[in-house]
Amino acid sequence: MSVERIQTLRQLLHRYNHEYHVLDQPSISDAQFDALMQELIVLERQHPEVFDPTSPTQRVGGQVLDGFEKVTHQVMMLSLGNAYSLDDLIAFDARVRSMIAQPVYVVEAKIDGLAMSLHYEQGNLILAATRGDGVIGENVTENIKTIFDVPLKLTRNYSMEVRGEVYMSKQAFASLNQQQASFNQKLFMNPRNAAAGSIRQLDPQLVAKRKLSMYSYNWMNAQDFGISTHYDALMALKELGFKVSDYTRRCASINEVYDEIMKLDEQRETLPFEIDGVVVKVDAFSDQEQLGYTAKTPRWAIAYKFSAQEVETTLEDIFLTVGRTGKITPNAKLTPVIVAQTNVGYAQLHNFDYIATKDIRVNDKVIIRKAGDIIPEVVRVNLEHRHDQQPYVFNHRCPVCHEPTFSDVDEVDEYCVNPNCEARLVESIIHYASRDALNIEGLGDKKVAQLVEAKLLNNVKDIYALKHKKEAIIVLDKFAQKSVDALIEAIEVSKQLPLSKLLYGLGIRHVGAKAAQTLAQHFLNMDAFMRASYDELISIKEIGDVMARSCLETMSHVSFVELIEALKVEGVNMSEPVKEVKSSFFSEKTVVLTGTLESLSRTQASEWLSEHGAKVSGSVSKATDIVIAGSEAGSKLTKAQSLGVRIMFEEEFKEVMNREI
Numbered sequence: 001m002s003v004e005r006i007q008t009l010r011q012l013l014h015r016y017n018h019e020y021h022v023l024d025q026p027s028i029s030d031a032q033f034d035a036l037m038q039e040l041i042v043l044e045r046q047h048p049e050v051f052d053p054t055s056p057t058q059r060v061g062g063q064v065l066d067g068f069e070k071v072t073h074q075v076m077m078l079s080l081g082n083a084y085s086l087d088d089l090i091a092f093d094a095r096v097r098s099m100i101a102q103p104v105y106v107v108e109a110k111i112d113g114l115a116m117s118l119h120y121e122q123g124n125l126i127l128a129a130t131r132g133d134g135v136i137g138e139n140v141t142e143n144i145k146t147i148f149d150v151p152l153k154l155t156r157n158y159s160m161e162v163r164g165e166v167y168m169s170k171q172a173f174a175s176l177n178q179q180q181a182s183f184n185q186k187l188f189m190n191p192r193n194a195a196a197g198s199i200r201q202l203d204p205q206l207v208a209k210r211k212l213s214m215y216s217y218n219w220m221n222a223q224d225f226g227i228s229t230h231y232d233a234l235m236a237l238k239e240l241g242f243k244v245s246d247y248t249r250r251c252a253s254i255n256e257v258y259d260e261i262m263k264l265d266e267q268r269e270t271l272p273f274e275i276d277g278v279v280v281k282v283d284a285f286s287d288q289e290q291l292g293y294t295a296k297t298p299r300w301a302i303a304y305k306f307s308a309q310e311v312e313t314t315l316e317d318i319f320l321t322v323g324r325t326g327k328i329t330p331n332a333k334l335t336p337v338i339v340a341q342t343n344v345g346y347a348q349l350h351n352f353d354y355i356a357t358k359d360i361r362v363n364d365k366v367i368i369r370k371a372g373d374i375i376p377e378v379v380r381v382n383l384e385h386r387h388d389q390q391p392y393v394f395n396h397r398c399p400v401c402h403e404p405t406f407s408d409v410d411e412v413d414e415y416c417v418n419p420n421c422e423a424r425l426v427e428s429i430i431h432y433a434s435r436d437a438l439n440i441e442g443l444g445d446k447k448v449a450q451l452v453e454a455k456l457l458n459n460v461k462d463i464y465a466l467k468h469k470k471e472a473i474i475v476l477d478k479f480a481q482k483s484v485d486a487l488i489e490a491i492e493v494s495k496q497l498p499l500s501k502l503l504y505g506l507g508i509r510h511v512g513a514k515a516a517q518t519l520a521q522h523f524l525n526m527d528a529f530m531r532a533s534y535d536e537l538i539s540i541k542e543i544g545d546v547m548a549r550s551c552l553e554t555m556s557h558v559s560f561v562e563l564i565e566a567l568k569v570e571g572v573n574m575s576e577p578v579k580e581v582k583s584s585f586f587s588e589k590t591v592v593l594t595g596t597l598e599s600l601s602r603t604q605a606s607e608w609l610s611e612h613g614a615k616v617s618g619s620v621s622k623a624t625d626i627v628i629a630g631s632e633a634g635s636k637l638t639k640a641q642s643l644g645v646r647i648m649f650e651e652e653f654k655e656v657m658n659r660e661i
Helices: 002-022 030-046 056-060 086-097 170-182 191-199 204-209 230-240 254-270 285-291 352-358 422-433 445-453 460-468 470-474 481-494 499-505 513-523 526-530 534-539 545-555 558-569 602-611 635-643 650-660
Strands: 070-072 081-083 105-111 114-121 124-130 136-138 160-167 213-219 248-251 275-282 301-304 311-322 327-339 342-348 365-371 375-381 590-594 615-617 626-629 646-649
Touching: 002 030, 002 056, 030 056, 081 086, 086 254, 086 275, 086 301, 086 635, 105 230, 105 254, 114 191, 124 136, 160 191, 170 191, 191 204, 213 230, 230 248, 248 254, 254 275, 275 285, 311 422, 327 352, 327 365, 327 375, 342 365, 352 375, 422 445, 422 460, 422 499, 460 470, 460 481, 460 558, 470 481, 499 513, 499 526, 513 526, 513 602, 526 558, 534 545, 545 558, 590 602, 590 635, 602 615, 626 635, 626 650, 635 646, 646 650
Parallel strands: 081 301, 342 375, 590 615, 590 626, 626 646
Antiparallel strands: 070 136, 105 248, 105 275, 114 124, 114 160, 160 213, 275 301, 311 327, 311 365, 327 342, 365 375
16 A cells, blocks of 8 residues: 555656646645655655655755766767857858758747756656767766756656756846855856756755756657657657746748847846847758758757847956967956856957057946957946046057067057067967977977976977977876877977978968968978068969068068078978969869868868869958858858859868869
8 A cells, every 4th residue: 555655646746846847837735745745755765665766755865976977978969059140140041041942940048057968768767967078978867856847757658868958047046145145155156157066066965955947958859759840849848747948939031030039138137047049940850950960060050149248347457468479469457247147357458459449548437248258348438437547558569578569550450579479489389389380299288388387398499309308298297108209209290291381380470371371382492482572472462461561570580580590400391392283163263261161171171272273262252253151151151142152052062072083
């Protein structure tokens, strides 16, 4: 009789939990629910032989865990591409319509939480895993059981995977921080951080107290059950016991999608949870399969991000930083303030014209926002609070090496052109060793920083002296005999790369990978390049006035000349093989690349096009013949469409490439 009562109580409590937490329609009082739960707890203790991991009693949290085991996702958990405007959405729609004639879209509120994968066998929850890096996550099943929105037992005995977003409501977040304050403990910055921190607690009982929630947004194997669209899958998830957002709409066009996004934008401050945008998905599963995926994102979905929140604070100081190319960037030190749920104390001021145009002064009250919800920027000054603040004046000297700075007449940026400037050192070496430059594997960001700190790298030429310093390198953290030998070998191999790679690696301002190839093909050796005049440089197709003057300014610096001579002594190749340009479909055509290509990098595509006779340009105009568009293509694609320029998406581009082999 007791065992039968246990089964009855479990069924009742599952139903009452669903009514209360998912449907928001409780049919019994809290006191009645608590009495039934207490009865079940007592009976289960008396009959341990009928233990069930999906019992409602398991939601209160079990034993403290030793750690989280790793879980490999059966299907990779990808991220989404972003859109910030109607133009971005139109470009996304154009990519979809290039393959799907009449797509239907589903618009969903993008909950600001952390992605979760739930696995069920015969209707029972057996595994919950975090997203992790998309390939490997962590098993947090015991913690997920404490979330009442997650059914432990489905209404049908299905074996399935469901993905969703774990979050903390605004009310739960406020209560948690109030509790933290009462115990003089550090407050959580925002609900997302609080939810992420909570789900990784090793004590499930603590997680249970945090009152997390979860919306389910994707039934991974819905087609196995005869469901053909994403929207129908969401409705079916509700019937199975999952909590699905009410802020979900089906739309017949991208303009209708945009209208729904604007409606949700107006409502977002009144929602009981934080959202950071809207997710747009192609509805039909067959259409999703046809559109497929890039290496990082599905082609059938995109995340629309809302306009940035603006906040006022005080600009306490303006300080300067120096980048790899010597570019001097002014930055603002701010009185810390919460913007888009994060604490912001600094912002970029871009350049000195930016400061002058906006008349930004130290001690001003300024309005800031996070561009794309990522990078803090100063939008404007609140002049109502302007008193005796003085205009900012730059002394035209590098803040680190104190050498005079350089700026082209038509440029707004100031540069330190001293290649030995300490501020440029780490970034210059990282760039020199990068894949598109000398491609020295094993000399990445962290390793370069270590070697510079240990005084084993004081300039670029020191890279080639590392073979004499093996013993000093091996004692550094995370270096071993095998990795040091591999590094030295990679350095030796790099000496044989063509001049174009070296010119790019030297970090001459305005000289990118493509311009480096153009210069190398024209001069064929370093000596000829170093002797070049302004007239000769400017006569080269695709080398303009700004790039020519930048080359001459760099080559006139004594430190640069000394570096080239030192690299010659080390045996670094200073010549470029004559490249044969192949006749192809792209010959004599002006081509623009935009977006992210899945099958090859932008540099690889540009090199291939150049080798096959195309002129690769960085901007779209009436002179453009073809725009090759990858995922997340934005304004260039939109402009090309408005000008009637031919659009070639990646699949067609690959077909043409294959025909040319």
